[in-house]
Amino acid sequence: MDLFNVLTLTEITKRLEDTFISSLLPTETLPLNQALGRILADDLTAAEDVPHFSRSVVDGYAVRAKDTFGASESIPGFLSVVGAVEMGHPAAHAVRAGEAVYVPTGGALPEGADAVVMIEYTEPFGAGQIAVHRPSAPLENVMSKGDDITVGETVLRGGTRLRPQELGVLSALGVNSVTVFAPLQVSVLSTGDEIVPIHEKPAAGQIRDINSYTITGLVEAAGGRVRRASLVKDDFDALKAAVAEAITDSDLVLLSGGSSVGEKDYTQRVIQAFEDSEILAHGLAIKPGKPTVVARIGRVSVFGLPGQPASAMMIFKAVVEPLLQKLTGANALPMVSQATTNQEAALSPSLSTRSVLAAASSKIHAAPGRTTFQMVALEMRSGELFAVPVHGKSGMISLMSRADGYIQIEPAQEGILQNQTVQVILF
Amino acid sequence: MDLFNVLTLTEITKRLEDTFISSLLPTETLPLNQALGRILADDLTAAEDVPHFSRSVVDGYAVRAKDTFGASESIPGFLSVVGAVEMGHPAAHAVRAGEAVYVPTGGALPEGADAVVMIEYTEPFGAGQIAVHRPSAPLENVMSKGDDITVGETVLRGGTRLRPQELGVLSALGVNSVTVFAPLQVSVLSTGDEIVPIHEKPAAGQIRDINSYTITGLVEAAGGRVRRASLVKDDFDALKAAVAEAITDSDLVLLSGGSSVGEKDYTQRVIQAFEDSEILAHGLAIKPGKPTVVARIGRVSVFGLPGQPASAMMIFKAVVEPLLQKLTGANALPMVSQATTNQEAALSPSLSTRSVLAAASSKIHAAPGRTTFQMVALEMRSGELFAVPVHGKSGMISLMSRADGYIQIEPAQEGILQNQTVQVILF
Numbered sequence: 001m002d003l004f005n006v007l008t009l010t011e012i013t014k015r016l017e018d019t020f021i022s023s024l025l026p027t028e029t030l031p032l033n034q035a036l037g038r039i040l041a042d043d044l045t046a047a048e049d050v051p052h053f054s055r056s057v058v059d060g061y062a063v064r065a066k067d068t069f070g071a072s073e074s075i076p077g078f079l080s081v082v083g084a085v086e087m088g089h090p091a092a093h094a095v096r097a098g099e100a101v102y103v104p105t106g107g108a109l110p111e112g113a114d115a116v117v118m119i120e121y122t123e124p125f126g127a128g129q130i131a132v133h134r135p136s137a138p139l140e141n142v143m144s145k146g147d148d149i150t151v152g153e154t155v156l157r158g159g160t161r162l163r164p165q166e167l168g169v170l171s172a173l174g175v176n177s178v179t180v181f182a183p184l185q186v187s188v189l190s191t192g193d194e195i196v197p198i199h200e201k202p203a204a205g206q207i208r209d210i211n212s213y214t215i216t217g218l219v220e221a222a223g224g225r226v227r228r229a230s231l232v233k234d235d236f237d238a239l240k241a242a243v244a245e246a247i248t249d250s251d252l253v254l255l256s257g258g259s260s261v262g263e264k265d266y267t268q269r270v271i272q273a274f275e276d277s278e279i280l281a282h283g284l285a286i287k288p289g290k291p292t293v294v295a296r297i298g299r300v301s302v303f304g305l306p307g308q309p310a311s312a313m314m315i316f317k318a319v320v321e322p323l324l325q326k327l328t329g330a331n332a333l334p335m336v337s338q339a340t341t342n343q344e345a346a347l348s349p350s351l352s353t354r355s356v357l358a359a360a361s362s363k364i365h366a367a368p369g370r371t372t373f374q375m376v377a378l379e380m381r382s383g384e385l386f387a388v389p390v391h392g393k394s395g396m397i398s399l400m401s402r403a404d405g406y407i408q409i410e411p412a413q414e415g416i417l418q419n420q421t422v423q424v425i426l427f
Numbered sequence: 428m429d430l431f432n433v434l435t436l437t438e439i440t441k442r443l444e445d446t447f448i449s450s451l452l453p454t455e456t457l458p459l460n461q462a463l464g465r466i467l468a469d470d471l472t473a474a475e476d477v478p479h480f481s482r483s484v485v486d487g488y489a490v491r492a493k494d495t496f497g498a499s500e501s502i503p504g505f506l507s508v509v510g511a512v513e514m515g516h517p518a519a520h521a522v523r524a525g526e527a528v529y530v531p532t533g534g535a536l537p538e539g540a541d542a543v544v545m546i547e548y549t550e551p552f553g554a555g556q557i558a559v560h561r562p563s564a565p566l567e568n569v570m571s572k573g574d575d576i577t578v579g580e581t582v583l584r585g586g587t588r589l590r591p592q593e594l595g596v597l598s599a600l601g602v603n604s605v606t607v608f609a610p611l612q613v614s615v616l617s618t619g620d621e622i623v624p625i626h627e628k629p630a631a632g633q634i635r636d637i638n639s640y641t642i643t644g645l646v647e648a649a650g651g652r653v654r655r656a657s658l659v660k661d662d663f664d665a666l667k668a669a670v671a672e673a674i675t676d677s678d679l680v681l682l683s684g685g686s687s688v689g690e691k692d693y694t695q696r697v698i699q700a701f702e703d704s705e706i707l708a709h710g711l712a713i714k715p716g717k718p719t720v721v722a723r724i725g726r727v728s729v730f731g732l733p734g735q736p737a738s739a740m741m742i743f744k745a746v747v748e749p750l751l752q753k754l755t756g757a758n759a760l761p762m763v764s765q766a767t768t769n770q771e772a773a774l775s776p777s778l779s780t781r782s783v784l785a786a787a788s789s790k791i792h793a794a795p796g797r798t799t800f801q802m803v804a805l806e807m808r809s810g811e812l813f814a815v816p817v818h819g820k821s822g823m824i825s826l827m828s829r830a831d832g833y834i835q836i837e838p839a840q841e842g843i844l845q846n847q848t849v850q851v852i853l854f
Contacts, residue, residue: 032625032640033640033643033656036644036647036648037648050824050825051634052629052631053631053632055632057820057821057822085632086620086632087619087620087621087632087661088619088620088621088622088632088633089630089631089632090630090631090632091631091632106621106634106734106822107621107632108631108632143820143821143822143823147820147823148819148820148822148823148824148825149824149825155825155828156828163644163648163828163854164640164641164642164643164644164645164648164740165641165644165740165827165828165830165854166828167640167641167643167644168637168638168640168641168644168736168740168824168827168828169824169825169827169828170640171625171635171636171637171639171640171641172634172635172637172736172824174625174626174627174628174635175625176625176626192514192515193513193514193515194514194515194533194534195515198459198598198601198602198603199601199603200601201601202479203516203517204479204480204516204517204518204535205480205482205512205513205514205515205516205517205518205534205535206515207478207533207599208598208599208601209598210595210598210599211595212598213459213460213591213594213595213597213598214591214592214594214595214598215591216460216591216594217463217590217591217594217595218591220463221463221464221590221591229460234514307533309595309599313591313592313595357784392575393484393570393574393575394484394570395484395533395570395575396570396574396575397477397575397576397595397596397599398477398575398576398582398596400592400595400596401582401583401590401592401593401595401596403592427590427592
């Protein structure tokens, strides 16, 4: 048992990126209506202009702008109405000097017209004429062909998560299906002789399998797919067989339990029994979660998470989820200097993790030399937001449910003072 | 056409709550591993204690605390080791005066013991004895039966959204299946003679069906289920038939297009053609989105959203999504004085909507007397977060994709000054 290969949060994050980040995931092509929330694999270039015809953005009359120059409330211009554009059809009439054509919002701009006068600034003047009370500038109230998106333009970068509005852009371009990164395949293995399935009544000394449910939920919430969530006895051969099966179809294997320095610590030995395996860290300078094992078998990342559900969850949020996010393709591509704001936002921790600032309701102690994660509940007190540490005995499952998020205290920080402003990363 | 029934955001929100909020959704019972993200229908009471046996939270020796009183580094206490607790089994040996039993973390506390001395504070002393170098207080390093969750305790309130940690609590209690609110059933109908399906090449004057995709995405992201997303011609009978079908199986019908005061505005007339229908608002004092129609047919809520995708999306976020969230059961139950912090958090707009504070990069104009929604992109400039208004011609689809969120300017506000701090509600 190597007790000395304990890495800091910064070290393990770098180590994980160096080890796994080059292995981009396979991609898959999905119909647009199944792509919500998925990560676009490649840059997407517009194959056509949007709009593909010049159109009016108001209800009004398509005109030649210069015919309206000088028009005013007191001295209106007069134009002959020679037709009306129907929605969904090309303009049937061209606009020549002295003429106007009615056009509804979104209707096609007739040939010859270069502006639209809003209907509010016109009035009927008998015999197919209108009076125009205001001058129009060229292109006023017109969206020209390609104004929104120009053919050949890169509209979405690879690595972009597809929100409803990106589905809108793709549908405007007639993109029926998109190539996205395949979700990360994950195996969740709970180990421990004391663990029983949740439908069983545990005897004294036994507890139910909590980690299968919390860790599966965390993986799914992060966009991964759980291939299996199994319970494995603390037995070298049983665990080795379970891991051997998991690595055949998973990108990530999450073991929980069995990673503390105790009599029954098989995790490290099992991992080392595989060819081309490597222990990246046996222990992290993180509280809670110190006994975490981080390893690699081939190109599969393997974590031995603490057995205690709250500790396992914190390590997942702090170490596993950032890796999972990167491996699912988001931000995996190099930043380009013309990066869209969405990508910049995704790279900013304060935005991608959705955090709020709050005042610490009390002093919070930190573990010297370790990154301390403290779960907190948020409470509004007289209009001010407070982060209230959720304390309890180690291993309490109810703690997690009382927490709205957590704060991260760096190894160099001694702790948090009462009323100090802290950043709460929301669950 | 009633042009005067234009409601403010506050008025329509209240009107919607009064009209729909009493109609709680049907519930369904799901296996625990399918319940992530769903809303618990009823309060959940613990049917057993967690833990259901007293256990050690450290590796060490179970002792009678009073046998260690007075023990110190220089004058250790001596105890006879009479056995070891195995994980997953009840303690086989009781602890009597002068005795100790080895117990691993999570192991059952033997009868007679009331504390556990950490192994670090003991050393073997030959002949089955240990020396104890520190006194233990009663209950030290012990989690007693029911310490975490006590039988009869309300562990989760109805209306709670089930996160991974709530699945953990439920699995600890052996709750195999949970009763949650059924997802809201939604029909999405895009109307407009100019709209063609996205796989078709639109002719001049036509545009592709963007709203089906953006609105479906918004509904799914908010936890609703889209029963159908159909394209309907701007024809009274066709639209009436589509709405008649939709209300048979939907809680919410979202029409888009056809709600501006134009020649082809059928939405209101179609709604009024149904018995027990009511127009709650024809027009909202909101920019963008003024022409929105809000109505009721029986107990189904019906929205006529603007045809422009960006406007339709803003109205969805501002008016439809809050209703949808309430109707899905979250926060639908009356607050109790002992409300959990989670529920309080869910009721606080700043938390439930996940917003960030940023400085306005430029002056932002507001529409007098209306609630103005301005989409913004977030940009980090020299470490400070700026909200940059996303401007463009009305109806530009690319605007939505460039936005990270939006700011809400109240009717009484004249606008936002450059560098003023604004709350950006994230998409």
